Amino acid sequence: xxxxxxxxxxxxxxxxxxxxxxxxxxxxxxxxxxxxxxxxxxxxxxxxxxxxxxxxxxxxxxxxxxxxxxxxxxxxxxxxxxxxxxxxxxxxxxxxxxxxxxxxxxxxxxxxxxxxxxxxxxxxxxxxxxxxxxxxxxxxxxxxxxxxxxxxxxxxxxxxxxxxxxxxxxxxxxxxxxxxxxxxxxxxxxxxxxxxxxxxxxxxxxxxxxxxxxxxxxxxxxxxxxxxxxxxxxxxxxxxxxxxxxxxxxxxxxxxxxxxxxxxxxxxxxxxxxxxxxxxxxxxxxxxxxxxxxxxxxxxxxxxxxxxxxxxxxxxxxxxxxxxxxxxxxxxxxxxxxxxxxxxxxxxxxxxxxxxxxxxxxxxxxxxxxxxxxxxxxxxxxxxxxxxxxxxxxxxxxxxx
Numbered sequence: 001x002x003x004x005x006x007x008x009x010x011x012x013x014x015x016x017x018x019x020x021x022x023x024x025x026x027x028x029x030x031x032x033x034x035x036x037x038x039x040x041x042x043x044x045x046x047x048x049x050x051x052x053x054x055x056x057x058x059x060x061x062x063x064x065x066x067x068x069x070x071x072x073x074x075x076x077x078x079x080x081x082x083x084x085x086x087x088x089x090x091x092x093x094x095x096x097x098x099x100x101x102x103x104x105x106x107x108x109x110x111x112x113x114x115x116x117x118x119x120x121x122x123x124x125x126x127x128x129x130x131x132x133x134x135x136x137x138x139x140x141x142x143x144x145x146x147x148x149x150x151x152x153x154x155x156x157x158x159x160x161x162x163x164x165x166x167x168x169x170x171x172x173x174x175x176x177x178x179x180x181x182x183x184x185x186x187x188x189x190x191x192x193x194x195x196x197x198x199x200x201x202x203x204x205x206x207x208x209x210x211x212x213x214x215x216x217x218x219x220x221x222x223x224x225x226x227x228x229x230x231x232x233x234x235x236x237x238x239x240x241x242x243x244x245x246x247x248x249x250x251x252x253x254x255x256x257x258x259x260x261x262x263x264x265x266x267x268x269x270x271x272x273x274x275x276x277x278x279x280x281x282x283x284x285x286x287x288x289x290x291x292x293x294x295x296x297x298x299x300x301x302x303x304x305x306x307x308x309x310x311x312x313x314x315x316x317x318x319x320x321x322x323x324x325x326x327x328x329x330x331x332x333x334x335x336x337x338x339x340x341x342x343x344x345x346x347x348x349x350x351x352x353x354x355x356x357x358x359x360x361x362x363x364x365x366x367x368x369x370x371x372x373x374x375x376x377x378x379x380x381x382x383x384x385x386x387x388x389x390x391x392x393x394x395x396x397x398x399x400x401x
Contacts, residue, residue, distance in 0.1 A: 039295025160188025183242030
C-alpha cells in the first residue's frame with residue numbers, strides 16, 4: 001500500500017462506480033445549529049445510507065476494482081461494526097466471499113447485521129487495531145484480500161463521493177465538519193473539494209485523539225489507551241494514505257468530550273428527529289461546544305448503527321449533561337411523614353422523581369436525621385435552579401450530588 005495523492009478526478013471516478021449502488025443521502029437544515037453558528041448549518045445524513053453508514057462507499061469501490069483472481073480468493077476486513085457491514089454488503093452485491101474480524105465486545109446488533117449480509121464473523125482482540133492484526137494474519141494465511149477500513153487510495157476515493165454530493169446539494173458550502181477515526185472519510189472529502197474554496201475540519205473524540213499529535217509531528221503517531229463511547233472513530237493511529245491527503249489539503253482536527261458527544265446525539269434526536277451513533281454525531285458535538293465555523297457549513301452524520309443498550313446509556317448521559325436530570329441530597333428529620341413532605345414539594349415544583357434512597361450512615365448525620373438521595377427529571381438547567389431554590393425556601397437543606 002503506497003501512499004499517494006487522491007484528487008477530485010479520483011473521487012469522480014469512484015462516484016461513477018457507485019452510481020445505482022449507494023443512496024444519495026439527503027441534506028437537512030438545522031435551525032438550532034444555524035442559530036448557534038450565525039449562518040446556515042445543514043446535516044448530511046449518511047446515517048440513512050445503505051448498511052447504516054458511509055462505509056459501503058469505500059468498500060464497494062475497493063472491491064469492484066479487484067482482479068478476478070483476487071476476488072476468487074475472497075476478502076477479509078477488520079471492523080468494530082460500520083466497515084464490517086459495508087464490506088459484507090459490498091461483497092454480497094459483488095458475489096465475493098467475505099470474512100470479518102470484529103473486536104471482542106463489538107455491539108451485538110452490528111455483529112448480527114454483518115452476519116446477515118453473508119459475512120463470516122470472527123472475533124479477535126479488544127480494539128480495532130488488534131482485530132486488524134488478526135485480519136492481516138488471515139490474509140497472509142489464506143490469500144484473501146484485505147479490505148482496509150481507511151488506508152487505501154480506493155477506499156479514500158470512495159468515501160470522497162460524500163463530498164461530491166455535498167458540493168451538489170450545498171453549492172456555496174464553505175465548511176464541512178467530518179468525524180475522524182482513521183481518516184478515510186475526511187481525506188476523501190478533502191480530495192473531493194481540493195479545487196474549491198471549502199475548509200474541511202475533522203472532529204475526533206478527546207478520549208481517542210491520535211490526529212492532533214500526528215498533525216503536530218508531521219506523521220502518523222499512535223496514541224495511548226483509548227476510552228470513548230464513539231467506537232466508530234476509536235482508532236489508535238491515522239492511516240498513511242488519509243494522513244498524506246489530509247496534511248496536503250490542510251485539514252484541521254478538533255476534539256470533543258464524552259459530554260459533548262452525548263449532548264450531540266440527544267440534540268440530533270430531539271431537534272432533527274434523526275438517530276445517529278456517537279461517532280456520527282461528532283461534528284454536531286463540535287458546533288454545540290462552540291467551535292466557530294464559516295457558513296454555510298455541512299456536518300456529516302457519518303453513521304446510525306448504535307446498540308440499543310448503548311443508546312439508552314448515552315441518552316441518559318445526554319439528558320444529565322443537558323441539565324435534564326438533577327441529583328441532590330436533602331437532610332430530613334427521621335420521622336414519619338418527612339419524606340412524604342419532600343416528595344410533595346418536588347411534585348409541586350414540577351419535577352418528576354426518578355429514584356429515591358435513604359442514607360443513614362453519613363458520619364456527620366445527627367442521630368435523628370436521615371439523608372435522602374434523590375434523582376429527579378427536570379425541564380432543563382433553569383428548572384433545576386428553580387427546584388433547588390424552592391426546596392431551600394421551604395427550609396430544606398439541599399446540596400447537589
